[in-house]
Amino acid sequence: MSTSLPGISLGFVLALAVLLGGWLGDRWARSAERLQGWLPYSAGLLLGLGFLHLIPEAVAAARGWAGVALLLGFGLQLLLDQMTGGLEHAHPYGSLSPLEGMGVLVGVCLHSFIEAWPLALAAAYPQTIGLLFLAILAHKTPMGLMLVHLLRSANWASRRIWTAISLLASMPLLGIAAATLVVQELPPAALGVLLGVSAGIFLYLAVFLLMENLVRGHRLIRTRFMVFLAGIGTAAVTALLTH
Numbered sequence: 001m002s003t004s005l006p007g008i009s010l011g012f013v014l015a016l017a018v019l020l021g022g023w024l025g026d027r028w029a030r031s032a033e034r035l036q037g038w039l040p041y042s043a044g045l046l047l048g049l050g051f052l053h054l055i056p057e058a059v060a061a062a063r064g065w066a067g068v069a070l071l072l073g074f075g076l077q078l079l080l081d082q083m084t085g086g087l088e089h090a091h092p093y094g095s096l097s098p099l100e101g102m103g104v105l106v107g108v109c110l111h112s113f114i115e116a117w118p119l120a121l122a123a124a125y126p127q128t129i130g131l132l133f134l135a136i137l138a139h140k141t142p143m144g145l146m147l148v149h150l151l152r153s154a155n156w157a158s159r160r161i162w163t164a165i166s167l168l169a170s171m172p173l174l175g176i177a178a179a180t181l182v183v184q185e186l187p188p189a190a191l192g193v194l195l196g197v198s199a200g201i202f203l204y205l206a207v208f209l210l211m212e213n214l215v216r217g218h219r220l221i222r223t224r225f226m227v228f229l230a231g232i233g234t235a236a237v238t239a240l241l242t243h
Contacts, residue, residue, distance in 0.1 A: 006122035007180060010133045011173035014116065014140050018172075021144025022165035026158075040224040042138035043209035044231020046202040049135050052239040053128045054199035061192025069193040073200020076114070081204075083107025101154030105164050108147065109171050116175030118198045120183045121191060128195075131238050135202065136172075138231075139209075144168065 058066040084107035115136060122129045144165055151161045183191065214224050 006126075007119040007129075007176040008173065010119050010122065010129075011116060011176040013133075014137060014172040015169040017137055017140035018112075018144035018169040019165065021141035021146075022148050022162065022169075024141070025145035025148030026161075038227070039139065039142060039209055039213045040228035041231040042135060043206050043213065044228040044233075045131070045135040045138060045235055046206035046209070046231075048232040048235020048239075049128075049131050050199045050203045050206065052235050053131060054195050054202070057125065057128055058192045058196035058199055061188050062196055063189070063192075065189065065193050066196045069196025070200040070203075073197035073202075074204050075200070076197070077111070077201045077204040080107050080111050080114075081208075084111060098154050098156060101151050101156060104150060105147070105168070108143065109168055112143075112168060112171035113175040113178075115198070115201055116172040117179040118194060119172070119176050120179035121194070124191065125195070127238065127241075131235060132198070132202075134234075139205070140172075 055066070055070065058069060062069060084104050118125075118132055119129060119136075122133075147165060147168060148161055151164060156164070179194075183194075186194075210228070214220055214228055
């Protein structure tokens with residue numbers, strides 16, 4: 001029980017962040033463009049989290065399996081990206097058919113379910129999971145916001161869109177609850193593998209957030225680059241304080 005309660009609490013916050021994004025997307029047509037300015041911070045935080053926290057701890061716990069876990073997480077997110085079209089890292093969209101909108105919803109729900117698994121380790125890795133939570137939180141509101149815009153472009157009715165947003169909001173809670181049932185029985189090496197898979201997922205997201213939000217015509221966007229450095233700085237300061 002001590003393992004599950006902290007993670008479940010974090011899951012509720014993530015659910016509220018998705019619902020907030022849905023509300024913003026329902027109110028302001030240009031809100032997706034406005035929120036993209038914050039995505040470089042998420043990229044920096046994810047990149048710093050992966051290299052300074054998740055990968056070192058995965059290697060310490062899983063040893064030789066950490067690299068396999070890292071590749072597995074990266075490949076898993078690559079496959080999910082084929083379903084979502086990059087919604088997790090705010091990839092711009094055109095109009096979609098209703099059926100394509102359903103495919104994106106399924107993919108982004110799977111992503112949210114899987115990325116929340118490590119939050120079940122909140123009691124075992126409090127510093128790392130706390131930073132991981134912030135990194136996930138940083139892209140949950142944009143995710144909910146852009147899903148509303150996307151499903152509206154696919155001609156979904158308002159009630160159906162909000163059913164989809166509510167389903168997406170529930171995914172972190174379901175992922176944490178499912179992982180908690182398994183984590184309590186896993187040895188430390190297996191927990192390290194789980195951290196390695198998470199590192200692979202977040203490194204993938206960080207790379208694409210960087211390419212789509214910091215670079216224009218092979219040139220860095222200066223203001224967004226500063227926001228990106230702030231994200232890395234947050235991860236670096238946390239690493240110094242906790243190691």
